[in-house]
Amino acid sequence: MATTTPLRTDQQAFLVAREGGAWCEIYKLTPRNKITVGRDPISSIVVADEMCSRRHAEIELEDGSWLIEDLRSRNGTKINGAKITTRQPLSAGDVIQIGNLELLFTFDIAQPLDVADTGTADKLTTGSGAVTEFVDDAAHGPEILERKTQARYFTESNLLIDDEESGAREVMALLFRLVVKMVAATDMVEISEIALDGLLEAINVDLGAILLFPQEVEDRSDPNSLRIIAYRAPENTPYHKVSSRLSRAALQENQAVLGIDMDEEGKGFQTLNEMEAQSVICAPLRSNDEIIGLVHLYSLKSNTILGAHALEFSLAVADQLAITLANLALRDTLTDELAKAFNQNRSLRQLLEVESDLVGSSVSMRRLRDSIARVARYDTTSLVRGESGVGKELVARAIHFNSNRRDAPFVCLNCAALTETLLESELFGHEPGSFTGATNRKIGKFEQADTGTLFLDEVGEMPMSIQAKFLRVLEGHTFERVGGHEPVQVDTRVVSATNRDLERAVEAGEFRKDLYYRLQILEILVPSLREHDADIPELAQHFLERSCRRVGRDVPRISKSAMQLLVRNEWPGNVRELRNVIERALVFCEGDEIGAADLQFTQRSDPSAWLDAAHQQNFQPRSLESLELEHIAATLKWTDWNKREASRILEINRSTLDRKIDRYGIAPPDSATR
Secondary structure (H helix, E strand, C coil), X not given: CCCCCCCCCCCCCEEEEEECCEEEEEEECCCCCCEEEEXXXXXXXXXXXXXXXXXXEEEEEECCEEEEEECCCCCCCEECCEECCCCEECCCCCEEEECCEEEEEECCCCXXXXXXXXXXXXXXXXXXXXXXXXXXXXXXXXXEEEEECCCCCCCCCCCCCCCCCCCHHHHHHHHHHHHXXXXXXXXXHHHHHHHHHHHHHHHCCCEEEEEECXXXXXXXXXXXXXXXXXXECCCCCCEECCCHHHHHHHHHHCCEEEEECCCCCCCCCCCHHHHCCCEEEEEEEEECCEEEEEEEEEECCCCCCCCHHXXXXXXXXXXXXXXXXXXXXXXXXXXXXXHHHHHHHHHHHHHHHHCCCCCCCCHHHHHHHHHHHHHHHCCCCEEEECCCCCCHXXXXXXXXXXXXXXXXXXXXEECCCCCHHHHHHHXXXXXXXXXXXXXXXXXXXXXXXXCCXXXXXXXXXXXXXXHHHXXXXXXXXXXXXXXXXXXXXXXXXXXXXXXXXHHHHHHCCCCCHHHHHHHCCEEEECCXXXXXXXXXXXXXXXXXXXXXXXXXXXXXXXXXXXXXXXHHCCCCCHHHHHHHHHHHHHHHCCCCEECHHHCCXXXXXXXXXXXXXXXXXXXXXXXXXXXXXXXXXXXXXXXXXXXXXXXXXXCCCHHHHHHHHHHHCCCCCCCCCC
């Protein structure tokens, strides 16, 4: 049996009834009432099957979970093929079998309603929403009274919906308000529910549904391919599928049709009289000469017979709904394509900046380049390991741009920089309304990197709750965006990096063992700067020339004493720290040579280097405030008072820099501009 899914307070639960190989009804479960199933006419769900007892089973909500109990029935109750003997919790996707009837338990009819393999049933759906399998009811079906191909923009005489004194202005205002609400909605289900609520209120019907074709369906004349996206029904009233005759007529003839039941002998779930419906409307959803779905509306009241005016209004709303849904799909497609284009352009810009950053001619660097070349040839998951600051992202970029994916996007994500919820959203994307602040649809990094490479830095910090879903994607399975139900398939190579001891994390239960082995198929170890200190002069010169090009300054020399100090340092921050030291030295250098006095190391560096540098600078005791003032003033002078560049070099925010300028009273020369 499936693992129990905790019930959120805002979740609506449903039972989808299936009999004889086709679904026939949908029931909303009411949390405050017990739902009884049996042959007894007073049962919530009446089953006309001799294999079913009069009081067969009972379902109720208790402590946040839906529970089912067999009421000592003669033939028992099964869940996913197994007979139950005690009260059992229900999970989304569970199939309850009572006699020949199957009831699928779900929280969302707009998602694929896959039925577990019970040996007696196939899957209910192959796409989004519940499948609507129709049986031909031409012999006993309703009579079609009215057809409409085009909704007229009403005149005073034919605008009436319920009140014969209503005028054109009132109905047009109603239609306008409904369209405004639909346009403001952010997802397909919300738009459909708004249209459905407006229709039910406007033409005084009791039950209705919006059904859409999945994008992959080519035959748009067969109602069996439709999926339920939204429906409304009175409490304790199940939703039945509509007559196949009406649905086929609306689809094949591209018309809205109005039917009324004239056959008291009709059999099967498709007839109107079994629903006690007096009349029904089927209106096609038409977009760019293509039918994308249907609107079904039922009147259950004997004193309310739908007429031509209701049919015309329904068609007008259906046309506006189709346009809104098409615009939503176009907007989502454009958003996805823009995100991919932006990421690809960013990758190309970054390539121009880093293509020569793997600098060094030592044996260690030559071995690293050879490893990159070998790994790049194989399109599989790779793991880059090394200390912080050694250049793991540069190695990942080199793998990508030396592979056959070089023309596709290279996407980066730091797993340690985001909370658990945001990390899942960044990786897999999210749908509108999936969490607070999610106002628009967003595609995740996996989709952005489709056909390209996804680089995950600090993968060892990924929360355990996300690792399982991440592993499934690595193994080629589809995934769903956060809050979404549409399966997403991508072709993305994953390159990960970490400075964490993953073996120890696996032993401590902080990292999945199966994910560790999946990431470690190809592994590259990046040496620390201490292991190839012979490359320090070459690296220092490279960073110096690049910084000078960026600010348009002549390249100064590095003195012998400064170079000796650079080589002697321990470099706990590795290549990143070396780059920062060179950039700071360029700020302090006044002439055409960088001396030892211009080098400012971090506190984590070798203390002896600090002592040597202090001795060569004729050290004098000074306050930190005076040092900070001098350093900020020198940086602003060197950048010609470019505050953006100065804040980047100082590694502080622009607002922080402005506060320090005001605090110390630092003023630019008269010739400088801000």
